[in-house]
Amino acid sequence: MKVDIQKLIRRNILNLEPYSSARDEFKGENGIFLDANENPFGELNRYPDPYQSKVKQKLSEINQIPTENIFLGNGSDEVIDLAFRIFCEPKKDKVLTFSPTYGMYEVSANINDVELINLDLDKNFQIDFGTLKSYLNDENLKIIFICSPNNPTGNSIKNIKYILENFNGIVFIDEAYIDFSPEESFRNQIKNYPNLIVSQTFSKAWAMASVRVGIAYASKEIIKFYNNVKPPYNISQLNQDTILNTLSNEKINQVSENIKIIQKEKKNLIESLKKINLVKKTFPSDTNFILIEVENADSVYQKLVNKNVIIRNRNSVIKNCLRITIGSPEENEKLIQALQNINN
Ligand SMILES: Cc1ncc(COP(=O)(O)O)c(C=O)c1O
Structure with a gap:
């Protein structure tokens, strides 16, 4: 199925001139830095790397996914919220979730003034594809959120491929708990589906909830828009260093x-x-x-x-x-x- 990502992006975001920070313009590490109104004294005086390149490099080596396909958020909650801001026109577009599920999809929909369609999971906490089918061709349906393994039911969701094959909008798979699951992650599928976002987090299996770092794996095109809309320095240097340390072999x-x-x-x-x-x-x-x-x-x-x-x-x-x-x-x-x- 051919998906045109540009058509899914909100008009204002497509035309956005993103903020260009001082560190966007000069990439070197050595020099006299008088460009960002920082304080010359202290140890934490410099702004952090806006694109967290060392962390992404390490994640890229571990998962064999290019750095251009990786975005880091202030928790995966930020990854969820930014998806609304990139794709959903308030008061016009819709998203769909399967209930019961993680509460932030609904809260983020409400914050962004986007309608949420809530389809009940069946008695085995699986998707009722018969009901879902009638929603898949709605032009204003921009994102389907699938939490797998699902919170709070605990099970993995079956037949997600069907949605990837039959939906032209964004398929957002929240894999916060994937490291506890025998199922394979969908992150390697991003090369086959340009409309797929797979979110993961350091908060659960990695035991770093207080650090607030979440990950999105997606096509380069989607990641580019994530970078355009995020706050310039969304992951502090302390947090980047902590995650980098956790990604050592021993840890x-x-x-x-x-x-x-x-x-x-x-x-x-x-x-x-x-x-x-x-x-x-x-x-x-x-x-x-x-x-x-x-x-x-x-x-x-x-x-x-x-x-x-x-x-x-x-x-x-x-x-x-x-x-x-x-x-x-x-x-x-x-x-x-x-x-x-x-x-x-
Ligand atoms: C399914 C799911 N997604 C995302 C999150 C948020 O994770 P983070 O700490 O990365 O913001 C949670 C937290 O409980 C969760 O259960």
């Missing part, structure tokens, strides 16, 4: 080890949860959290809070369901004890 091995521990803890936690009567169901999970169904989610949630154990009450989006993040072995043990107490 990557540590991250893989920690993922294995989390997987093992998840298995144990599911076994323990199944033995507690008030837990009616545990849903399969390709993530670092588990969705469970209980008899009265509000009550169980509140009783856990009273015991200083905080989980996520999802009763408002999936009846009587609670979402539990896999913690350290000690934290998981405390959660199980607290639930056993509530149960008795």
